[in-house]
Amino acid sequence: MEGLQKFPPRPTGAGELFQLFRDGSPRTRASLVSETGQSRSTVAARxxxxxAAGLLAPAGEATSTGGRPPSTFAFAPTNRIVLGVDLGATHARLAVTDLAANALASMQAPLAITDHPERVLSWVAETGTQLVTEAGRGLDELAGIGIGLPGPVDHTDGRPVNPPIMPGWDGTDVPDILHRLLGAPVVVDNDVNVMALGEHRTVCPDVQNLLFVKVATGIGAGVVMDGELRRGAQGAAGDIGHIAVPGAEQAPCRCGNTGCLEAVAGGAAIADVLRRGGARIDTTQDIVDLVRAGDIAAGQAVRQAGRDIGAVLAASVSMLNPSRIIVGGVLSGAGEHLIAGIREVVYQRSLPLATQHLRIVTSRAGSQAGVVGAATLVTDRFLAPHSIDALITVKEDA
Known part of the structure; x- marks a missing residue:
């Protein structure tokens, strides 16, 4: 009946019981009996x-209320490791983490995504292996590999789908290639989705509805609604870089259309504007460096890009009503110029109710958002209730 308060279902199996421990807080057997409604013997067995599966470990004793202090148990995230990989158009970031996404070893390096997929993924496997060794662990401890790619990805099979800035990658079976090279399960997603997930989990887990906007060589958004990453039917949700900008019909985009947001406000578009004014620009980071050095033309170009992005985001705000827009990517390092342009248009064009509590901010996770999000893709799957139940069954049968 309407009006009745709804309570979440109580945990039943061992996998669901384990979810209570993912907040990192130690628990006693008695507290678990109270939380789950299960018998002491059932809780003790689980x-x-x-x-025995290495997922829980003793965490000392709780305060006694009389008699022997009860033992506590907590999540043991160091039992297994994860390789998180964030690939951009011109960079790669990798990190080995534990199951709580704490980095054990990490690195970043320039990398051209336009190189042949086999070459790029072989480099990822070789570098990832070196990082695992650096962390003092072995490949047999890998729970999985999570990887973010700078283009559309069919989340059902992890294959890129006609990615505009990744020639030769269309349909590449990324999970199979990396599995053959490293011998662990592989989860693949769009790079902005993994950045949104990383920012949400590490910086603002209490924010249930947000948009993470990456502004770099390309432009894209990750959508978190009701605390969950939303990919859409085929994984194309949030591809705002290829929404048409009013008045920009003649600007050609590398996706084959004209007037796309990326074609007028992405790093390449801003670089073209500045080059025509005599500036020497080789990378998107060069634009940020000019802005930080006080170059007026660069500051104006980035602010106008912010306005164009804001025009598209205003429609997204009215459609999705997020409480926070988080801006990341290389161009987010250009100080207030980009954010100011976005705020200017979003607050002007969106309905007052939709912007009443809306905050538009720069990413706090920064360059680590991608690798943390990629690792989280793996841990969410590895630590899901059904996965843990299957792991326990295997160990009991061994």
Missing amino acids: IDALS
């Missing part, structure tokens, strides 16, 4: 099974 704690034993989770401990």
